[in-house]
Amino acid sequence: MSKRLLLLIVIIGFITFRYITSGDEQPERTIVLKNESSKISKLLEIANSYKGVSYKAGGSTKKGMDCSGLVNISFKQIGIDLPRSSSAISTKGKEIDLKDVKVGDLLFFDIARLKGGINHVGLVTSVENDNILFIHSTTSKGVITSSMNEPYWKKEFVKAKRFL
DSSP states (O other), X not given: OHHHXXXXXXXXXXXXXXXXXXXXXXXXXXXXXXXXXXXXXXXXXXXXXXXXXXXXXTOEETTEEOHHHHHHHHHHTTTOOOOXXXXXXXXXXXEEOGGGOOTTXXXXXXXXXXXXXXXXXXXXXXXXXXXXXXXXXXXXXEEEEEETTSHHHHHHEEEEEEOO
């Protein structure tokens, strides 16, 4: 029995020694990526918790919300303060091509009937092949998920921005 215990101690010591002396900085980088991924997961969890909430201009609660209210409250809960309007949010962050969007990025739209530049925002929830899904609040259906493959959203799209 003591030989088994001694062998186990030697094996654990060897594994520990290899890990400590590896000098590889990869684990630190992995932690950073996990934290970013964790923030994005939390962001999506928060935004999705508002699915089905009805539309209310200027709203940002479960009683009713608009598109920028959804984005603002979701980002605020992960520690990122954004302006309150879609157009103001669109002046922040890093602009990216639509083909490069990732989950957690924001999509900005100029809905023609509303006039006046950027007036709508959505949060990317899924990117698979050529299908980009985003959560947003619409006047007719409240908080829903839509696809960039829908002709309406393709036509109204202006730009994408990254904040994480």
